[in-house]
Amino acid sequence: MTRLPPLARRSKTLSASLGLGEKLFASSEERRFADAIETGLAEVEEGLLREVAFADDMADVTSRYLLEAGGKRIRPVLTLLTAQLGEGNNPAVITAAQAVEITHLASLYHDDVMDEAEMRRGVPSAQNVWGNSVAILTGDLLFARASKLVAGLGEGAIKLQADTFERLCLGQLHETIGPRPGDDPIEHYLQVLADKTGSLIAAAAHMGVIFSKAPEELSAPVVAFGEKIGVAFQLIDDVIDLAEPEETGKAQGTDLRSGVATLPLLFLRRAALTDQEAAALLARIERSVGADPDDPELAEAIAELRAHAVTAETLDEARRWAAEAVAALAPLPEGPVKLALTKFAEAVVERST
Template sequence: MTAEQLYEVPTTVVPVGDRPYAAALLRRLGPDVPEFQDRLGGALAGVERLLRTCTRDASDPRVRELTGHLAATGGKRMRPLLVLLAAEFGDPDRAGVDRAAVVAELVHLASLYHDDVVDRAPTRHGAASANALWGNRMAAMGGNWLLARAARMSADLVPDALALNSFTANRIVAGQLRELAGPGPEEDSVGHYFRVTAGKTAALLAMSLGVGAFQSGAPRAVADRLVAYGEELGLAFQIADDLLDLLSPEAFSGKEQGRDLLAGVPSLPVLLARDSSDPDDAELRELLAAGPAAGADWHRRALALFSVSRATVRAQSLMHERLDRARAALDALPPLPARHSLDALCDFVALRTG
């Protein structure tokens, strides 16, 4: 399957009742087992309805508008999809699986509200961000409301799922704080990057798989394997996003090429280029040291150099190492259609930068 085929999924706002991005992605990941596809597609539609309800059930209509904003603008719903795929290794119809999927997305949405406040981001999912519409304080409190809503829903989950959710919330906040603080005096920048990414990105993907497995009654050994898979997939996913920013035209990725580079985001290729001692990366190192203030051609030249840089090749190699570890975590799992989809998801991540 080509990258173009994998990307042939809706990226705009999807009305409740229609198949969301995750359901379309699931069809691409396969396998072509009608019972499996129908069950997962129906479950995703149910999760979408429950999510829209949960994000807009505040008594004050002004709060409802704020807390339901990002859920209404769309999103990939990758985390609910992972919950449902993990539940296939137990009883996917067991009570609370849909709630576990909504909890995972609520925590994710809350983190987006907080990230946009910290980054002063004007848009999210192609629409105005909550902070742009209501200001930083209201947006931050909206994120807090979503976290509280997730905590309330988590109370009905099985103990192992509840414990993992609580542990992950702590990891996410720690990752955000570590990112704001920057590397410590004795900490190398690449190591810091992976510790931040483990908390901000990988932790929630791992949690999604874990709570899906626990809530469905899957064996503990299976849940542990799925959590390990999620950790590695999350790290690879973030590296792929970093590479997309530098290598993919806006027509393919959906956002301005090099936007993170212009904003000074310390992505993995940037950090590797800064630390590189390769003579071929000398000009790129000088450009990164000068920054965007160096002139109008800075952005164009930096992107051109990243397209052939050894740092970019190294970042791609590190991404594939993480994907290989993710696939290895699946090896001992039963050969269910869900395992096929999780394995294909690794190919999807790799193809995003192909």
């Protein structure tokens, strides 16, 4: 038996976190399905370690940095999941799963430069270690490597990758410039999430259908599911950002302290138009952002935002997107794929509790 690399041995935990554990699947067919995901993910992990290797010593170190730091592997798991609607884990599906995860990995290097993030996956961000230029170029190298993998899958895969990459870039651009005059800030924010997160998750699910040769009519449902669950995932992250450090292992309100306008803050701004208490809380938060990160006034204001009705409203919005994602799965045949995707959607929103 092939000895799996350290990253691959984490797949059991990952699959359980997405609703693929033994407690969910009781029948022999369902257990075979779960085993197929585990086996496929092990192949993907082995391929990732191989595909991010570079002959250049510096590139080899920087490109492996965030891969070896961990990650949930949500996107390749979704590719493997939807592939079970067709032939299952054939070589093209494994390659597609690797390509989509490397694309995601590349985007993290660029995102952290744009956001001036200090940490990623529990380690100092790449630009904190090597500087912005090296981090950007590492992301570019990884995008190139993902493109080489996709090129081997044919013209359709190349177009899907290009369309997804375009949306990733547009999402980052729109986040950077912010809503224009006349735009609704909340709708603008949700579209940014759909572009930056939903598009790649949708592409991951779509690739599983395409390269497993599943029925073509199943593409639209899994694409709609992927985009909607991607938005829900990020909205739950907005709620988690406000949780106590004991729950998350990081400072409460990390995004807010960095000046990122998450949905709770956008809802608070809307409420402040008619509610004096909301306006006062908003003023305290905006006055303290960018100041001393240990400012007790900001910490108190963030805790109040966590308890405010706008955070519950954000959670409701995430649940709405997750429910729409599940509803999009209606055309899928009954069975372990549909069950797993439904349970994954439920697990996404349960992360906040």
